[in-house]
Amino acid sequence: MCRLIFFFFIxxxxxxxxxxxxxxxxNAEEIISEQYDxxxxxxxxxxxxxxxxxxxxxxxxxxxxxFQLGNYNNALRDILDAIKLDDTKAKYHAHQAKIYFNRQExxxxxxxxxxxxxxxxxxLPMMTDLANYYLYTPSRDDRKKSIQLxxxxxxxxxxxxxxxxxxxxxxxxxxxxxxxxxxxQTAVEQNPDHYNAYMQLGLxxxxxKNKLAIDYFxxxxxxxxxxxxxxxxxxxxxxxxxxxxxxxxxxxxMILDNPRDEKAHYNTGYIYFQIDSFERAARSFEQAMxxxxxxxxxxxxxxxxxxxxxxxxxxxxxxxxxLNLSPNYQAAYDGLQRLENI
Numbered sequence: 001m002c003r004l005i006f007f008f009f010i011x012x013x014x015x016x017x018x019x020x021x022x023x024x025x026x027n028a029e030e031i032i033s034e035q036y037d038x039x040x041x042x043x044x045x046x047x048x049x050x051x052x053x054x055x056x057x058x059x060x061x062x063x064x065x066x067f068q069l070g071n072y073n074n075a076l077r078d079i080l081d082a083i084k085l086d087d088t089k090a091k092y093h094a095h096q097a098k099i100y101f102n103r104q105e106x107x108x109x110x111x112x113x114x115x116x117x118x119x120x121x122x123x124l125p126m127m128t129d130l131a132n133y134y135l136y137t138p139s140r141d142d143r144k145k146s147i148q149l150x151x152x153x154x155x156x157x158x159x160x161x162x163x164x165x166x167x168x169x170x171x172x173x174x175x176x177x178x179x180x181x182x183x184x185q186t187a188v189e190q191n192p193d194h195y196n197a198y199m200q201l202g203l204x205x206x207x208x209k210n211k212l213a214i215d216y217f218x219x220x221x222x223x224x225x226x227x228x229x230x231x232x233x234x235x236x237x238x239x240x241x242x243x244x245x246x247x248x249x250x251x252x253x254m255i256l257d258n259p260r261d262e263k264a265h266y267n268t269g270y271i272y273f274q275i276d277s278f279e280r281a282a283r284s285f286e287q288a289m290x291x292x293x294x295x296x297x298x299x300x301x302x303x304x305x306x307x308x309x310x311x312x313x314x315x316x317x318x319x320x321x322x323l324n325l326s327p328n329y330q331a332a333y334d335g336l337q338r339l340e341n342i
Contacts, residue, residue, distance in 0.1 A: 041065055056082040060092055067095070072103050090116065090123040097129060106136045124160065127153050132166050135173070143170055161191035168200060177204060188219075195223045199230065206237050213237050232263065244271050262292035269301060278309040296326040303335060312339055 045062040052058065063078035079096045086092070093116035100109035113130040117123065127149050134146040147170060153163045168183035181204055187197040202216035214237060220230045231254055238247035248271055254264040269284030282305045288298035303318030316339050322332035 054085055056085040056089070056092070060095065063095060067099060072099050075099050087119065090120050090126050094126050094129055097133070101133060106133060109133050122156065124153050124157055128160070128162055128166065135166070135169060143174065146170055159190050161187045161194055164190065165194060165197050168197070172200065172204070180204060193223050195220050198223070199233070202233055206233065206240070209241055235264070235267065239267060239271060244275060247271055260291040262288045262295055262298070265291065266295070266298050266301070273301065273305055273308070278305050281305045294325055296322050296329060299325060300329065300332050303332065307335065307339065312342065315339055
């Protein structure tokens with residue numbers, strides 16, 4: 001009996017906790033809702049929907065607005081209501097799948113488009129989206145489905161740059177570099193402003209140590225001059241192909257543009273370390289540590305630099321600092337042991 005009474009009180013306690021949690025969540029949702037209500041576009045859409053609640057296009061538009069604001073729950077609610085009113089619009093189903101995809105519910109996103117394509121067959125945008133979503137599953141069968149879908153898309157529209165790009169990503173993933181390059185090149189032929197295809201081509205040619213990589217990265221920069229990844233990829237190409245002068249110049253430009261770029265500081269130090277310019281290397285690693293105090297690799301390289309320069313005490317200090325930041329950093333542990341045994 002005592003045990004039953006004890007469990008009864010526990011249940012009451014948990015019930016109260018859940019109730020408070022739900023009340024807290026509801027209050028948070030109300031606050032968020034009030035913030036959204038202050039947005040003029042949403043105010044306008046809310047007013048129109050209050051007058052015409054059964055207008056699917058208005059619901060679709062409001063769903064898009066919520067999606068852009070990152071409010072996926074409200075976005076999903078509106079698009080589901082729109083589909084209840086009109087399930088013949090491919091763009092509604094595509095938007096629903098996009099919401100699930102952004103919520104990282106990949107299986108649901110795929111299911112939505114598979115079902116929609118049964119009702120609205122041969123819709124090229126939905127087929128392309130579905131082929132892309134298949135890439136985010138671990139299934140090899142889904143890769144085959146993706147290629148089959150994209151081939152079908154290209155039969156109907158041989159100028160579809162996005163279909164070629166997605167095929168390029170599939171072949172890159174399965175290790176067929178030649179087919180991957182061919183599809184990315186076709187993508188930029190069909191769409192000369194396809195930034196992602198240029199970047200992929202640059203990365204693939206970088207692996208080959210082929211200078212064409214620089215041309216592709218520069219093409220990407222013509223589309224987006226502020227692209228950090230393109231600037232960084234050019235610097236890394238020079239660094240990995242042994243063109244230290246060009247790499248250092250590129251990293252210097254990146255640091256001038258953003259003095260808090262820890263990667264540019266670190267890689268500058270790494271190059272100086274490789275060419276035995278230990279004093280310059282030390283300064284660069286310290287700059288990286290200054291802007292990123294938890295950057296364990298920078299502390300480790302600072303330790304190596306000190307050790308290479310004959311500064312045993314400094315090396316020990318920085319190896320210990322590395323281990324403080326990353327206790328499982330085996331190379332730092334080995335370095336410290338090596339010096340302790342001297």
